Amino acid sequence: MDLLLNLTVNGLATGMLIFLLAAGLTLIFGLMSVLNFAHGGLFAWGAFSGVFFYGVTGSFLISVIGAVLTGIVLGFITEKLIIKPVYGNHVQQILITLGFMLVLSEMLKVVFGPNQIAAKTPDYLSGSWEAGGVILIKYRLFIILVGLLVFAVVQFILKRTKIGLIVRAGVLNKEMVQALGIDINKVFLYVFMAGAALAALAGALMAPYSGVVYAEMGLEFAILAFIVVVIGGMGSFPGSLLAAILVGLAGSYMAYFVPSLSLAVNMILMAVVLIFRPQGLFTAKEA
Amino acid sequence: MISKLQGKNFWLIVIAAVLAAFPLFSDSRTMTILLTQIFIFSILAMSYDILLGYTGIVSFGHAMFFGVGAYTTAVILDRMEPTLGMFLLSIAAGMLIAGIISFIAGLLTLRLKSHFYAMFTMALAGLFLVAAEKWRAVTNGNDGFTFRAPEFFQDRTMFYLTALGCLIVVYLLLSRFVASPMGRVLIAVRENEQRTASLGYKTLHYKVTASVVAGIFASLAGSLYSVSLRFVNTSVMTMDITLDALLMTIIGGVGTLIGPILGATVIEFAQHYLSGLARDYPIFERWIIFFGIVYILAVVFFPQGIVGWFRQVRAKRSGKRAAALKAKQPVLKAKAEENG
Numbered sequence: 001m002d003l004l005l006n007l008t009v010n011g012l013a014t015g016m017l018i019f020l021l022a023a024g025l026t027l028i029f030g031l032m033s034v035l036n037f038a039h040g041g042l043f044a045w046g047a048f049s050g051v052f053f054y055g056v057t058g059s060f061l062i063s064v065i066g067a068v069l070t071g072i073v074l075g076f077i078t079e080k081l082i083i084k085p086v087y088g089n090h091v092q093q094i095l096i097t098l099g100f101m102l103v104l105s106e107m108l109k110v111v112f113g114p115n116q117i118a119a120k121t122p123d124y125l126s127g128s129w130e131a132g133g134v135i136l137i138k139y140r141l142f143i144i145l146v147g148l149l150v151f152a153v154v155q156f157i158l159k160r161t162k163i164g165l166i167v168r169a170g171v172l173n174k175e176m177v178q179a180l181g182i183d184i185n186k187v188f189l190y191v192f193m194a195g196a197a198l199a200a201l202a203g204a205l206m207a208p209y210s211g212v213v214y215a216e217m218g219l220e221f222a223i224l225a226f227i228v229v230v231i232g233g234m235g236s237f238p239g240s241l242l243a244a245i246l247v248g249l250a251g252s253y254m255a256y257f258v259p260s261l262s263l264a265v266n267m268i269l270m271a272v273v274l275i276f277r278p279q280g281l282f283t284a285k286e287a
Numbered sequence: 288m289i290s291k292l293q294g295k296n297f298w299l300i301v302i303a304a305v306l307a308a309f310p311l312f313s314d315s316r317t318m319t320i321l322l323t324q325i326f327i328f329s330i331l332a333m334s335y336d337i338l339l340g341y342t343g344i345v346s347f348g349h350a351m352f353f354g355v356g357a358y359t360t361a362v363i364l365d366r367m368e369p370t371l372g373m374f375l376l377s378i379a380a381g382m383l384i385a386g387i388i389s390f391i392a393g394l395l396t397l398r399l400k401s402h403f404y405a406m407f408t409m410a411l412a413g414l415f416l417v418a419a420e421k422w423r424a425v426t427n428g429n430d431g432f433t434f435r436a437p438e439f440f441q442d443r444t445m446f447y448l449t450a451l452g453c454l455i456v457v458y459l460l461l462s463r464f465v466a467s468p469m470g471r472v473l474i475a476v477r478e479n480e481q482r483t484a485s486l487g488y489k490t491l492h493y494k495v496t497a498s499v500v501a502g503i504f505a506s507l508a509g510s511l512y513s514v515s516l517r518f519v520n521t522s523v524m525t526m527d528i529t530l531d532a533l534l535m536t537i538i539g540g541v542g543t544l545i546g547p548i549l550g551a552t553v554i555e556f557a558q559h560y561l562s563g564l565a566r567d568y569p570i571f572e573r574w575i576i577f578f579g580i581v582y583i584l585a586v587v588f589f590p591q592g593i594v595g596w597f598r599q600v601r602a603k604r605s606g607k608r609a610a611a612l613k614a615k616q617p618v619l620k621a622k623a624e625e626n627g
Binding site for chain 2: 098
């Protein structure tokens with residue numbers, strides 16, 4: 001029981017981190033039909049700058065805020081320099097964002113050095129609670145909490161505010177929104193920046209969770225995020241949460257029970273979804 | 288026949304002859320190794336271009352096929368006798384496995400939007416990388432293993448010539464392939480898939496075939512690569528290999544077969560000299576950044592690469608000539624009228 005609970009908490013925490021990454025990816029894809037292969041790079045930058053700010057200020061909160069700001073700035077630069085010139089050309093988009101991913105992760109090595117850096121957990125989040133013989137690691141619960149909070153906030157913005165209405169309308173029919181006199185390019189930019197901020201937030205939270213940050217983590221997690229986006233349905237925000245939890249849990253259980261299959265299980269999930277429901281498990285819309 | 292030999296083909300034959308004769312008048316070991324490397328990566332880049340340049344499919348998992356070839360050859364030569372026959376058998380086996388994998392990957396994702404193939408191959412390649420790391424009984428994990436190459440290849444020159452021969456054969460085969468009706472349909476798919484489908488072509492079949500052809504030749508490149516090093520480790524499965532193929536194709540020129548060869552040459556030479564420079568200037572250790580930036584600029588400004596740029600210049604020049612001719616014509620006419 002203890003074990004199962006721990007594995008579940010573990011899987012949920014990983015799932016939440018992947019969700020933060022996948023959320024930005026799926027929104028950007030849904031709205032702009034741009035698949036951002038540089039998303040993992042933004043994630044890694046979030047992780048590194050989080051560790052950096054934590055080392056400088058000693059405050060976890062400031063480090064997370066710093067990482068998110070880094071993500072926003074990088075998102076702005078990415079949209080303006082990389083995505084803008086290739087709107088509407090899918091092959092070029094895929095190619096150029098992957099190239100930018102390369103530049104981002106190499107730049108990390110220039111700025112922070114090529115070696116992996118240890119990341120510390122703040123005192124008030126390290127350690128664990130024991131309740132009725134069950135040990136719960138604080139930081140993991142914290143991640144789950146943050147993930148749910150972010151989901152609630154973004155969902156609120158999407159469903160209850162005007163900008164959310166515009167974004168949702170944009171996902172459904174970009175031309176119509178434009179025809180109504182809304183500057184869709186500005187909406188693109190904001191959504192892209194928000195997505196980058198979410199990726200950076202995921203990175204900043206990931207750093208203390210895994211204990212180290214390294215430049216290749218971007219690509220590793222980007223792959224998981226892609227799997228989640230495919231399973232959850234491209235452009236579906238709640239879908240990506242459910243799929244992320246699914247992938248997180250599957251990874252966590254498999255890593256314990258059948259370690260050799262832990263990555264394969266995600267691939268199998270993805271393959272099955274691609275065969276039977278290419279539009280994603282949790283979307284009604286046709287792909 | 289003679290007239291056919293002139294122009295492009297003539298120069299290609301000259302270059303191939305010079306390269307074949309190269310070991311006769313130079314015994315530079317570094318150069319032989321570098322050129323061998325270029326031949327091998329040219330094959331990889333050409334196979335990649337069948338997907339990217341001819342069919343318009345982006346794959347981010349090409350390293351997987353390269354790695355399958357590399358490991359198949361390494362394992363077979365290591366476990367069995369390191370003979371030439373085994374070498375050929377291992378190449379065939381690698382091609383077969385790569386073909387099956389690319390067939391399945393293509394069948395799963397190519398009926399969907401282009402993003403899916405890119406994502407799926409990337410994830411699948413990630414899986415293969417992890418498998419190569421974890422399946423230590425066969426691959427010896429990250430450390431890799433050395434093996435003995437066939438006696439025939441003990442001499443570097445023989446291997447150099449073999450690699451060159453493979454490059455020429457693959458070039459000829461792929462030239463035939465892209466010029467065949469099949470290849471024409473692939474180009475049609477790239478230009479407008481819906482229209483091609485509406486003409487009655489089953490585009491999925493064609494796309495899957497392109498994926499299989501690309502996978503098979505990438506595997507051949509991998510087989511040659513592992514024999515050239517007499518060593519294999521997980522680096523053959525990493526994203527770096529895919530990125531190399533991508534950079535070579537884009538910088539050389541997509542949609543041509545010469546382009547990837549040119550790209551491979553440029554990139555390998557640049558890599559060689561830039562990593563030499565890194566000893567003096569540490570910034571060059573991160574030479575990938577320069578490549579990344581050049582690559583991004585190439586995608587935006589020179590999407591046709593070196594070959595495309597060259598063609599454009601030539602077209603402009605002949606265009607100018609035509610324009611000049613046109614400009615002259617009225618003058619001539621006027622003169623004729625004067626005279627008349």
